Amino acid sequence: MWRKRTVGWLILCMVCLLLLIARLVQIQLLDTESFSKHNVNLLEESVKQRTQELVIDSGRGDFLDRNGELLTHKKLRVLVLFPFLKKIDWDAEKVAEIAGISNQALRNAVENAKKPFAFGEPYPIELTTSQMERINALKIPGVFAVEKKFERASVPAEQLIGLTGENASLLKKRYPEKELPEKTQVGVSGLEESFDEFLLPEGPTKLVYHVDGGGAPLFGINVKYVDPANPFYPVNVRTTIDQTIQQKAEELVDQYKIKKGGLVLLNIEDNSVLAMVSRPKINKKNPYEGSGITNRMLKQEIMGSVFKTVVAAAAIEHNLDDPTRIFDCTKKINGKPERKYNHGKLNFTESFARSCNRTFGELAKELQKKDPSILEEYAEKLSLIGSVGWKGEIYHTDDFRQFPNEDKGRVFLSDEARKDANFVAMSGIGQHEVRATPLAVANMMATIARGGQKEMVRAVSKIQYKNGTTMVEFPEKNLSGESISPYTAMKLQKLLREVVLNPNGTGRALSSLPYSVAGKSGTAETGKYEDGKQLHNKWFAGYFPFEKPKYALVVVNLDVKETGNTVNLIFADMVKMLYELD
Known part of the structure; x- marks a missing residue:
């Protein structure tokens, strides 16, 4: 009797082990980019767990007015700081002096930071070209002066330009032949919708820093600049709006x-x-509420x-x-x-x-x-x-x-x-x-x-x-x-x-x-x-x-x-x- 029970347990263990191996194969090899009914990209999620990053530009195309000025976004020269600065000795006083801000305010901002940020957000302090060059010349790891794209709080001709949003099912329905991350923004109204195919991003431009589970440097304190580096994309849609x-x-x-x-x-x-x-x-919080x-x-x-x-x-x-x-x-x-x-x-x-x-x-x-x-x-x-x-x-x-x-x-x-x-x-x-x-x-x-x-x-x-x-x-x-x-x-x-x-x-x-x-x-x-x-x-x-x-x-x-x-x-x-x- 005990032999039969032992064999039964062994068979059950083998089946469970095989199921576990099959699940691991599914996760690690087969469905790495579209796991579960939610189509989760496991590769992307695993990278996110061990990186801190700041997106400088989403990569989606822009709308310009008839004179070539940005309509929906604005580009600002800003001071970007990474949280790991609190763990190293860096010349905060010199950076504060060049940027024209308080040394204590700069250090407090870094101490309270859990992810990379533009100093002063949500209303970042804008730097001059000279300030950008002087700050970057210091070559302090985790301190960057970059031109970052921000969405305007108030978009002119908002119904004409339209809105974008994350919609995985719409993305798949609209572009069944394209391999796009499920969080890709798609146009859902106005010109954003009609010109959506032209505006799709090749990929974001961002600053990336690798960390371990505790947020400590994984590969040293080098921050990587990631850019699709395509001279043709993203495109700009030149409107006739003044x-x-x-x-x-x-x-x-x-x-x-x-x-x-x-x-x-x-x-x-x-x-x-x-x-x-x-x-x-x-109504930006609920665009489909009312008739806005x-x-x-x-x-x-x-x-x-x-x-x-x-x-x-x-x-x-x-x-x-x-x-x-x-x-x-x-x-x-x-x-x-x-x-x-x-x-x-x-x-x-x-x-x-x-x-x-x-x-x-x-x-x-x-x-x-x-x-x-x-x-x-x-x-x-x-x-x-x-x-x-x-x-x-x-x-x-x-x-x-x-x-x-x-x-x-x-x-x-x-x-x-x-x-x-x-x-x-x-x-x-x-x-x-x-x-x-x-x-x-x-x-x-x-x-x-x-x-x-x-x-x-x-x-x-x-x-x-x-x-x-x-x-x-x-x-x-x-x-x-x-x-x-x-x-x-x-x-x-x-x-x-x-x-x-x-x-x-x-x-x-x-x-x-x-x-x-x-x-x-x-x-x-x-x-x-x-x-x-x-x-x-x-x-x-x-x-x-x-x-x-x-x-x-x-x-x-x-x-x-x-x-x-x-x-x-x-x-x-x-x-x-x-x-x-x-």
């Missing part, structure tokens, strides 16, 4: 307390984004009377703009007396300047009788339907889009609405089912200012290699489809200018600005209520200077009560600011 204008635009939007909305500023000459502000801001991560400038909104520009274009090209014709603006669209906005009897030009709903409701119905799709046809001619962001072929991508989450505009959702005279009248004043993005509205203004030439909107002009040479260019491109005639564009330019020049025009408050403005206001009922009061989308869209157009600007304040004229005030301050900068 950082100075962007920052001032954000200050204005916040100054006027825009809670939901923002602005888009385009450079008409090359149809590129100079500034884009979206509110609410992103959403770029409202790329989302379709009810646009109200701004859409009358489309109706006016169609009316001009179908000879319905007779200057002698008089419209009864004492009545609403439905024929009932207009008590709130009783403009009296107006002609076509005055109706546009004063934004008479009756005029454009009637014109929309007359146009619909000619062709039920005519409003959509002219909305497309003015780039309000479809996407307007840059798209095209880049490398192996046939349909690369700079704005992958851009909404498309629309006029009608159904054929029934398209043929219903009442719905058509409401659509003529930008209500009912009419929607467009602020970006598309800005592009409409730029199209009119250029005499009818439709172009795609760019937020990025090129991708540059690390050495500054060009990897990919995003040239100016025309939007496909028909456009309005130069004659119609000229007539629309005059109408938009009259909005500002007319003593009763909805843009009259902008008549005395240093740049001459042409534009159109819009107040759209959203169907939402607060405290029993109807909420509105407030717009002002235009371009300037009128004589030689340079900028197209849209300001929008969403879901607000009708009181106040915030969008006109922001528009005016933007014009003044740009005039001063120019």
